Amino acid sequence: MAALRGPRALLWRWWPNPLRRRSDRIEAWTMLTVGLLTVLVGTLAGLWATRSVELGLARERVEWRPVTARLTERAPGTASGSEQVWAEVRWSGADGSTHEGQTRVDPGSAAGTRVTVWSDLQGRQVTRPATEAQASLRAGLIGVLVGASAALVPLAGGRLVTGRLERRRFDQWDTEWERVGPQWRWKTG
Incomplete structure (x- = not known):
């Protein structure tokens, strides 16, 4: 079990390995890209929504x-x-x-x-406009919800890509097994 612990186990797709396939490298880059995009998109969308709501509520406090x-x-x-x-x-x-x-x-x-x-x-x-404290709370909650919702888009896209890579990898294994499997019959029977 010691071989499955440590940073090598977490980053196995990045270390040189003769058993690592091209699809493993693509999946590793996809997961890294999806992780970065998820953080970036979620943060930017949340900040944009928070700022937008704060400005709208501040305008209401001035105009109403x-x-x-x-x-x-x-x-x-x-x-x-x-x-x-x-x-x-x-x-x-x-x-x-x-x-x-x-x-x-x-x-x-x-x-x-x-x-x-x-x-x-x-x-x-x-209605009576929101106070500054109410506006901050409302803007923060909306920002968190919008950010989390926006972060789901790259996550879903990444899941679709990795699912497709996984199906492709299983199809390749089936093809290789059809070629190699008959060679083993004479040794086991």
Whole structure:
């Protein structure tokens, strides 16, 4: 078992060996290339996705603004309820145009009650933008997911290539055995 330990066992395809075939060398280079590509593609894709999400969320924090809206009708429910309910609201945009939407309010709120909603540059209702901490966490998680997903592409390609090399090697062994096998019959029988 000592012959199977150490760096030679891990790198056997790279050491001179009369039993090493051309397909072994191709497989070794393929595995090395796939490993490097996996790390490179996964890292670059993850960093790109992280940066893209961070920039998008930072732009939202700059462009989205809180605006004061008023309930158009009494909110459903009673004032004693603890959970907020959806209600129709109306607000004016920066250009003076009127916009309508829905937001969560306390149950039983009277029509005309002032509430805060968030609006983009076009006056459309949006959610509250993510804080810097939330944006960093979200960007990091998305970056990891995109990086891991992108790293699967070279891994799958490498697996296809090594699988093809393996099938080819088995076919070569079958061909050689058909040629050599009959020569052994007279010695074993």
